[in-house]
Amino acid sequence: MDKMDLRRCSKCVMPETHETIFFDQNGVCNVCKQHEYKHEKVDWAAKEKEFSEIVNRFKGTGKYDCIVPISGGKDSTFILYTMIKKYKVRPLVVSYDHNFYRPHHIANRDRILRELGVDFLIYRSNPAVVKKTMLESLKRKGDFCWHCHCGVFAWPMQIAIKYKIPLLIWGESAAEYTSYYDFDNPEDQDEKPFNVYINLGITADDMHGMLDGTVDMRDLAPYKYPKLKDLKSIGYRSICYGAYHPWDVRGQVETIKNELGWEVDEVEGIPDKYWYTKLECMMSGIRDYLKFIKRGFGRTAQLTTDDIRAGSLSRDEAIKLVRAYDGLKPASLPVFLEYLGISEDEFNEIALQHVVSPWQCDIKSLKQGKELWDQKHWGLTRSGQKGA
Ligand SMILES: [Zn+2]
Known part of the structure; x- marks a missing residue:
């Protein structure tokens, strides 16, 4: 099935397969409701x-x-x-x-x-x-x-x-x-x-x-x-x-960039406007890919949802980004597979055992993502060093 066929919150883009989600009579998810509360009622x-x-x-x-x-x-x-x-x-x-x-x-x-x-x-x-x-x-x-x-x-x-x-x-x-x-x-x-x-x-x-x-x-x-x-x-x-403090991701990122010279880096499989998040881990592309196979959404849905809730992105824009980025097959997959010593078929077989209904993932139809600039320097495996 197509990822856009999943039922999604009418305010954000979180689908029905997200953990602990449920929708009210207007199709708004419980986490969106919680955020309204955060902005209006928390002292x-x-x-x-x-x-x-x-x-x-x-x-x-x-x-x-x-x-x-x-x-x-x-x-x-x-x-x-x-x-x-x-x-x-x-x-x-x-x-x-x-x-x-x-x-x-x-x-x-x-x-x-x-x-x-x-x-x-x-x-x-x-x-x-x-x-x-x-x-x-x-x-x-x-x-x-x-x-x-x-x-x-x-x-x-x-x-x-x-x-x-x-x-x-x-x-x-x-x-x-x-x-x-x-x-x-x-x-x-x-x-x-x-x-x-x-x-x-x-x-x-x-x-x-x-x-x-x-x-x-x-x-x-x-x-x-x-x-x-x-x-x-x-x-x-x-x-x-x-x-104890209102959480403001973009404001916090600006603070550490300006005050500490904290630097962003390319992140696998997500739009470049989000290259400040999970940039630390070699495995984040694989994590997102697994999540997509299991639940039909990846980090672009989560990140754009954060922006919708913060009022800085429209739902239509978010949907465009989700269409383009969620579910790309990471270029780091061969490195991960070699590191763990399993084949891609074994990986797929394991991942498919954890699919959350009603999502059905056609792994073979997923498009290939772009390789990170530093992947060849990770040194996780001998052949991985030469580039996947
Ligand atoms: Zn929502």
């Missing part, structure tokens, strides 16, 4: 005050005032900048490195950290273990990023305990793009969301069992959410900046 001044109070409570109580976990992408860079300049904290900056940061991104991140002058702790997990978990979670959930979802959220919590830094400041609130939570009930970034939507329903112990003894439980330690009693023993608080 952001009160929320910001609450945020300040939380931050001040922890200030000066230890070697660091808080942990700011970063990838170096637009969101975490903006939050780090704001926490230092506006909230005047002394942070420990931590980063879980999923193994797939692109070269330009690493240079960008390091230059900014140098400029901001912060202590930085980075953890890059064992690629051999990562590879095994990727194949396993791809097969089981149609999502190969289990290690990244878990590492990004669990490892900084372990560091909080280890270094006794109770306050963690995360980025966007999940209320921005799903309805697992709403703006009246901002979630703390703790065990609950971790188990609800972050870890794909697979704990580190589950993964250990699935991998049939080929990986030691110690190898999976970075992906294990700490015990609640250990977190409570340091009096932890783990909050999303976006739950």
